[in-house]
Amino acid sequence: MSSDLNWWRGGVIYQIYPRSFFDSNGDGIGDIPGVIAHLDYIAELGVDAIWLSPFFTSPMKDFGYDISDYKDVDPMFGSLHDFKHLIEEAHQKGLKVIIDQVYSHTSDQHLWFKESRESRDNPKADWYVWADPKPDGTAPNNWLSLFGGPAWQFDTRRGQYFMHNFLASQPDLNFHNPDVQNAILDTARFWLELGVDGFRLDVVNMYFHDAALTDNGLADSPEKQFVGADKVNPFTRQYHVNQMCRDENLDFLKRLRAVMDEFPGTTTVGEIGAPGGMKYMAQYTSNGDKLHMAYTFELLEKEHSVDYIRGTIERVEQNLGDGWPCFALSNHDVERSASRWGKDADDPKAYVRTTLGLLATLRGSPCIYQGEELGLPEAEVPFELLQDPFGIEFWPEFKGRDGCRTPIPWLNEAMGGFTSGGHPWLPIEPIHRQLAVGEQGVDTESTLNFSRQLLAWRREHPALKDGRFEWLDSDKDLLLFRRVNDQESLVIALNMTSRELPVEVSGSAQTVPGFQAATGDRIPAYTLAAWTE
Incomplete structure (x- = not known):
């Protein structure tokens, strides 16, 4: 293991979506033992760290981003013992381990919420965002959910509405309550003590809300537009500064950084989807006392003209100051970059290589999403096989996130070498099978071998790291x-x-x-x- 405490500064991160990486037991769902089985592949790619999307106990209404137990592994993915083994094996291979942390909301099946909704005077009554109806019985304000409809759900037990930025089964925690903050920091410490090297913080700008529940105004100018949501979504019509991006967030991030500093060499990278996201990216990473890194959605948008890319990089460089960026062109929430940016290119394969070159040479820490090193295009998932509630809600104008979440093709065969069973949780994309690891590994001109060579070249040039x-x-x-x-x-x-x-x-x-x-x-x-x- 590297002794460099600032390994994250310019370190290459490889994002793993566990459900779709490798299925070790034939149930059609990727798991932690499946990740362990292919750690050599990741190490040979030449990255510094892996980031795992959520694998915690969950009813899986939003595929793990609705957590019902912050301190355990969902049996679908394995056990806590399996995860400890993953850390050991990754560290032996020189790989750091970053895990997703979803602090803004829980599942409605979490014990905290089950207690909170029982009454208005129980010990956890104020752990979530509750509000009385308006006199006419309607929701407390005009806030909208990213997944469609109001950001409020009525609960008959309390006779109040609770807030949810996402699904109604994902109630938002009330970070104005110090007990909630302490419980979340205890969760962070639990995983750090197990040996993880850092956290990717989901929707890090959504922890706090305006306690007065002031209505959102209209997003009537470009700087008020929310970055990171499909434009068919009514959510984009509001200016969400009352619903998120509150100044109180800075004090909590300082508290979180203090916990991280108890574990030298650990890191944080925050996801920021917001109007004027660059402002918060700079704010959240300044002065070395909050986040180590952050990213916004500008390079995850469909726009990819040279002017747009240059303008985005210029805004990062002008705004970030002493902060440090993390750049990604693909992840589990957006159409794969090979399709989103490269589908109209005269030479799609060459274009994909150039985008990987961009990612490898910008100032910041590159994040490669699983399959990006293979040049995988977006998969086509028919409506009847969709799993993503976001896509089901907004079909067909927005087809959701399943197309970037289909299983990784390890072999050119029916199940792609992903599972020994016959029913993967999402279908294997036929085009992907031709781009399988087994096919590309023996082809010296493949995108996979190019990716390995590119990252090896990057390591030879210290200026590209920091x-x-x-x-x-x-x-x-x-x-x-x-x-x-x-x-x-x-x-x-x-x-x-x-x-x-x-x-x-x-x-x-x-x-x-x-x-x-x-x-x-x-x-x-x-x-x-x-x-x-």
Whole structure:
């Protein structure tokens, strides 16, 4: 294991969606022993850490993001003993382990909520966000749920509404109550004591709400638009600063950081979906006393023009100050980047490689979503096989998240080598089978072997891990920047277009695996080029 306490600063993170990684027992659902079985594959990829999406006890209404026991493993995924074994095996292979933590809400099956809803005067009565109806019996205010409809559900036992930013079975915790904060910090300490190396914090900007329950206004300008929700969703029509992104969040994040600091070498990365997300990204990572890293949804949107990518990076660099970003182009919530960005490319395979090159060279910590290293496109899941409640609600304009969550293809066979059973929880995408690990592993020109070579090349250049970022003058369609630290100065040129572009760079040209070399003053289409100065 690395002794570098700042390993996360520029470390490459590999996101695992356990349900779809590998099924070890033939029940059609991926599990923790399945992750252990393929740790060598991950280590050989050349990443520094794995991040596991939720595997905690849950009724699975939102596939693990509705937790009913923060301190145990759902039997579907294995046991706490299996998870401890995973930590041991990962650490032996030089991999850090980051796990999802879902603090803003629980399942309605959590013992805390079961007690809270029993009466208005029990010990946990104020652990969730409860409010009386308006005089006409309607919800307390106009807040909306991300998953459709009001953010309020009436409960007959208390005669009150409870708040839910997501499903009605996912009630929001009341972080204005110090007891709730203490219970959550106790949860964090439990996993840190087990040996995890960090947390990915789900919807980290949604912990607090406006205690006065002030109505949301209209999202009547671009800066008020929520980033990270499909535009067919009525949720995007409101300006959600009363429902989330409250200043009180900063004090709680400082408390959480103090707990993390008890365990040197651990880290946090926060997910921020919000209007003006860059502002909160900067706020939450400033001064070294809150989050270590954060990411917003700008590079997870469908827009991918060179101007948009440059503008996003510029906003990060201008706003973040002493904070540190985490960049992802794909995850378990959005259409895979190979389809979302690359489906209209003249050479989709070459375009995918260039996007991976972008991810590997920006200032920040890259996060690769399982299958991204294979160049997997979005899977087609018919309505009758959908599992995602988000997609079922908004079909067909928004097909939900199942298309990016289908099982990883290990072999080119009927069940993709994912399961020995006949019924995976989501169907195996036929196109994915042709891109299986077994097929790509023996093909020296495959996207998988390219990804391995790219990450190995990245490790050879210390400036790409923690160096500063400086823009250089270039053609408007070229991304040209310098990464520099005390050890080296490296110029990166990224041509994400389908045509050759002019480039003016001095320095010693580097061979970047998998890309054509820039010649003279030209850089080929879909190419990453580099020069040392």
